[in-house]
Amino acid sequence: MNDLSVANTTIQKAFDVEAIRRDFPILSQQVNGKPLVYLDNGASAQKPLAVLDAMDRYYREMHSNVHRGAHTLGDRATTAFEGARETVRSFLNAGSTQEVIWTKGTTEAINLVANGLAPKLKAGDEILVSHMEHHANIVPWQMIAERTGAKVVPIQVTPAGELDQDSFNSLLNDRTRVLAVAHVSNVLGTINPVAEMIAQAKARGVITLLDGAQAVPHFQPDVQALDCDFYVFSSHKLFGPTGIGVLYGKAALLEEMPPYQGGGEMIERVSFERTTWNVLPYKFEAGTPAIAEAVGLAAAIDYLSSLDRAAMEAAENALLERANQLVETVPGMSVIGTAKQKVPVMSFKIDGLHPSDIGTLLDQQGIAIRTGHHCAMPLMDFYGVPGTARASFAFYNTLDEVEQLFTALQKVQRLFA
Amino acid sequence: MPATEQDFLNNPLGENPTLEDVLDGFEFLDDWEDRYAFIIDLGKQLPAFPDDARIEENYVHGCQSQVWLISHFHEASGKLYLLIDSDAMIVRGLAAMILIALNGKTPRDLLATDIDELFERLDLFRHISPTRGNGLRSMVGKIRDIAAAETAA
Numbered sequence: 001m002n003d004l005s006v007a008n009t010t011i012q013k014a015f016d017v018e019a020i021r022r023d024f025p026i027l028s029q030q031v032n033g034k035p036l037v038y039l040d041n042g043a044s045a046q047k048p049l050a051v052l053d054a055m056d057r058y059y060r061e062m063h064s065n066v067h068r069g070a071h072t073l074g075d076r077a078t079t080a081f082e083g084a085r086e087t088v089r090s091f092l093n094a095g096s097t098q099e100v101i102w103t104k105g106t107t108e109a110i111n112l113v114a115n116g117l118a119p120k121l122k123a124g125d126e127i128l129v130s131h132m133e134h135h136a137n138i139v140p141w142q143m144i145a146e147r148t149g150a151k152v153v154p155i156q157v158t159p160a161g162e163l164d165q166d167s168f169n170s171l172l173n174d175r176t177r178v179l180a181v182a183h184v185s186n187v188l189g190t191i192n193p194v195a196e197m198i199a200q201a202k203a204r205g206v207i208t209l210l211d212g213a214q215a216v217p218h219f220q221p222d223v224q225a226l227d228c229d230f231y232v233f234s235s236h237k238l239f240g241p242t243g244i245g246v247l248y249g250k251a252a253l254l255e256e257m258p259p260y261q262g263g264g265e266m267i268e269r270v271s272f273e274r275t276t277w278n279v280l281p282y283k284f285e286a287g288t289p290a291i292a293e294a295v296g297l298a299a300a301i302d303y304l305s306s307l308d309r310a311a312m313e314a315a316e317n318a319l320l321e322r323a324n325q326l327v328e329t330v331p332g333m334s335v336i337g338t339a340k341q342k343v344p345v346m347s348f349k350i351d352g353l354h355p356s357d358i359g360t361l362l363d364q365q366g367i368a369i370r371t372g373h374h375c376a377m378p379l380m381d382f383y384g385v386p387g388t389a390r391a392s393f394a395f396y397n398t399l400d401e402v403e404q405l406f407t408a409l410q411k412v413q414r415l416f417a
Numbered sequence: 418m419p420a421t422e423q424d425f426l427n428n429p430l431g432e433n434p435t436l437e438d439v440l441d442g443f444e445f446l447d448d449w450e451d452r453y454a455f456i457i458d459l460g461k462q463l464p465a466f467p468d469d470a471r472i473e474e475n476y477v478h479g480c481q482s483q484v485w486l487i488s489h490f491h492e493a494s495g496k497l498y499l500l501i502d503s504d505a506m507i508v509r510g511l512a513a514m515i516l517i518a519l520n521g522k523t524p525r526d527l528l529a530t531d532i533d534e535l536f537e538r539l540d541l542f543r544h545i546s547p548t549r550g551n552g553l554r555s556m557v558g559k560i561r562d563i564a565a566a567e568t569a570a
Contacts, residue, residue, distance in 0.1 A: 032449070354505035356481040361507075364449040372481055386483065386504060415454055416506060 015311035020396050023048040023303070027396065034366025037401045042186055042345055042392030043370050045217055045239045047300070054299035055241065055292045066291055067265065067282075081291050084298035085281070091301045092231060093222040094248050098280040101254070102289050105245035106213040107136040109232035110180070112247060112284060113209055114140040116257030117178060120207075123149030127178040128171055128206075130155040130163055130192075131382055132185045135375040137211045141180060150177065157382055161188035161337035163197070172200060179208045183215035183231075187374045187388065188337025189320075189345030191215070198228050207253065213237055217394065218343040219313060223248050235293065239394075240300035244293035247284070254280050261286040312395045319393045319402050320344035326406040330413055336388050344393035347374075350409070353416055355387040361415060362389075365408040420467040425489040425498035428464045430513055431520035436535075439517055443539055453507065460509030463516070466502030477559055480552030482508050488563045495523050497564055501556065511553055514539070515560070524564035532557050 021027050024046045029036050038046060058080060064073035066081045085097045094100055103109040121127075127141045131154045141152045153176075156167035163181070172179075179201040184191050198208045209230040212221055216233045223231045230253075234245040249257075259266055259277055263286035268276040277283045323346050327333050332351030350358060359371035372387040373380045380387060391405055434442075439459070446452045470487050477484040482505035489498045499520050501512040518535055519527050536553070 354482050354508075356505045357507050359481075361453060364453065387481075411450070415450065416457060 015308050015315055015395075017315065017396065017398050020307070021398075023050070024396055025049060025052075031366040031368070032364050037367040037397075037404050039391040039393060039397065039401070039405060040368045040370050041217065041394040041397075042214060042237070042390060044236045044242070045394055046396070047239055047241065047296075048303045050303040051240055051296045051299045055296040058292045058295045063292070065288055077291055080295050081289070084294040087298035087301050088246055091220060091305075092246075092248050093224050095224060096251065099248055099251050099254065101247040101249065101281045101284045102294060103232075103245045103247050103284075104243060104290075105234040105236070106134075106211060106232050107140075107234075107245075109230075109245055109247035110136055110209070110211065111140045112260040113230050113232070113249070113257075114144040115260055116254075117207065118144050118148055119258065120256075121145075121148040121150040121177055124175060125150040125177045126171075126173070126175045127152045127180065128155060128168075128176055128201075129153070130181050131157040132161070132163070132188060132190065132376065132379050133180075133182055134186050134211065134213070135377070136213075137180055137182060137209075138378070141178070154378065155181070157379065160339055161185065161190050162339045163190075163192050165193070165197075168197060169200075172204060172206070174204070176201070176204060176206050179206050180211070181209075182211045182213075183221065184212075184218070184343050184345075185337070185376075185379075186214045186345075187347050187376045187379055187390065188339060189214075189342040189347070189392075190337060190339035191341040191343060193341075194228070195226055198226060202227060214343065214345070218316060220309065229253050235297040235300065238297070238300055239304065240297035241290075241293045244290040244297055246297075251280060254284070257284075259283050259286070263287045265289070307395070316344045316393060316395055319397055319399065320346065322399050322402045323391065323393075323405070326402070329406055330409045331417075332413065333409065336383055336385070345390065346392075347388040347390045349385060349388055350413060353412070355385075355389045357416065358389045358409070358412055361412040362405075362408055365404075365411070367405055367408050369405075420470060420487060420489070420500065422489060422491070424464070424467070425500060426491065428498060428500060428516070428520060430462065430464075430516040431518070431522070434517060436517050439514065440538065456510030456514070457506050458510070459513040459517075460506050460511075463502070463509050463513050464500060466500055470500075471502065477552075477555050479555035480508065481505070482552075484508060484512070484552065484556060486556065486559055488560070490524075490567050496521050497524050497527060497567060499560060499563075508552065512556060515553070515556055519557075519560055524567040527564040528561060528568065 026046050062076035064077045066078045068074045085100050089097045089100050127150055129138055145152050153171055156164040158164050183194055194210055201208050208228045210228045212231050212233040216238050229250050231248040236242040266278050266283050266286040268278050327335055333348055336347040355371035359369055362369055370390045471485050475485045475487050477486050482503050484503045486501045499516055503509045
């Protein structure tokens with residue numbers, strides 16, 4: 001055996017998609033009499049056994065409230081919970097666990113930051129977002145703008161679905177206080193050149209937030225290398241449970257921000273004369289947290305770390321490449337979002353068909369995709385469509401499933417012809 | 418062009434085809450492709466919808482696609498006539514099915530029609546997603562509200 005074949009065997013061993021699929025029990029079922037083909041990972045990803053088992057074990061063996069310290073179960077729960085925080089810190093390469101705050105998800109994380117930055121904003125200040133943002137990275141800023149008199153300004157998108165850097169350069173100015181953009185677009189799959197944009201923003205003292213919800217399922221970000229002030233993502237898109245997400249924030253900024261919600265856990269001392277806040281990260285974690293969910297998210301990250309990430313990314317790219325090759329086999333089909341740098345997400349339309357028609361008839365064939373505006377109405381307006389159909393792939397999808405999607409789309413197209 | 422009374426009266430759905438015609442045709446089909454082809458064909462029978470009626474007031478919320486609905490109460494016959502439009506073909510087909518069941522009835526007869534039973538008979542709720550199920554319910558809900566308002570008037 002020569003060196004090359006040894007290397008190939010190693011890669012196959014590290015990334016055997018059929019073996020990986022066995023880790024996801026939900027995938028091996030029939031839907032409408034057909035084997036499920038799950039291509040709605042951008043909306044929410046499926047969970048490996050490792051996550052289900054970790055959460056089950058947590059509830060069977062260690063559940064109690066955290067940070068109370070009076071008994072053994074409380075210690076176990078706290079150890080698991082804070083261990084999960086360390087897992088997330090390591091995943092993001094954050095400097096410290098005090099910079100990792102649990103939230104309900106990406107949406108709450110952005111709302112928390114927007115509220116926390118409100119005291120720094122005044123009339124005339126500008127918050128730069130982009131035309132391709134999810135509503136969760138538009139509306140919280142609009143609400144804060146309303147309160148402070150600041151203005152939300154969108155960076156333009158090119159027809160290919162990339163952030164228009166000329167537009168960014170012309171909009172970044174002395175009034176800009178915040179730059180909040182998606183690391184990866186949920187509709188288009190575009191990987192935005194965020195490191196360069198952050199560097200430019202930093203040069204002007206602008207505070208930066210990256211919405212990483214659609215990035216983390218496909219690659220691992222390094223928040224210190226990116227040098228962003230905030231990075232946010234949701235567990236459920238990262239193969240973890242629903243109901244929990246992460247806000248990474250630079251400690252100095254988090255220290256300056258007021259608490260988001262008041263209650264238990266987030267206080268140091270309460271009296272009717274004066275209440276003082278707990279230290280980071282607890283200042284932003286009022287109430288009993290989602291403990292089992294934190295444990296589940298950590299299990300998801302550990303599971304991903306056990307895989308060969310490079311092989312996984314190569315496999316995902318192969319899925320997108322195959323999909324791109326097959327587009328021409330469906331009459332009238334066109335792809336929306338053709339950026340050079342993309343995660344395996346394909347938004348598309350078929351002439352004469354409404355996205356909901358496509359989704360319904362794919363579902364009949366056991367294929368799950370997302371249809372609609374994807375919580376990105378400004379982007380839909382830009383492309384002049386009521387919505388798109390979106391197939392979003394994960395590493396557990398197979399080339400065969402990509403082919404099934406296109407065979408099914410040909411059938412849909414014939415039904416309406 | 419605004420809708421005239423004649424536009425409403427010209428909508429044949431409910432008389433041609435009748436609900437029995439459709440049920441006979443539909444229940445005979447057992448694979449999803451034929452059923453959806455049937456629904457899509459029904460959608461093609463929806464009468465033209467006036468452009469100027471595609472306004473917020475006539476918009477049916479709760480559907481994935483855009484749906485508009487207008488009605489006209491025909492005093493002489495005491496019957497309620499309906500027109501529905503959508504930009505999605507399957508929804509147009511389901512709207513046609515609803516019109517076949519409910520169009521051109523007196524408000525009292527309309528309210529007495531058990532539409533859920535009909536959909537179950539057509540096995541529609543099993544074959545359509547819950548979100549679309551909700552859209553159908555929104556359409557039916559709006560029609561029943563209109564009928565109830567007419568009986569109260």
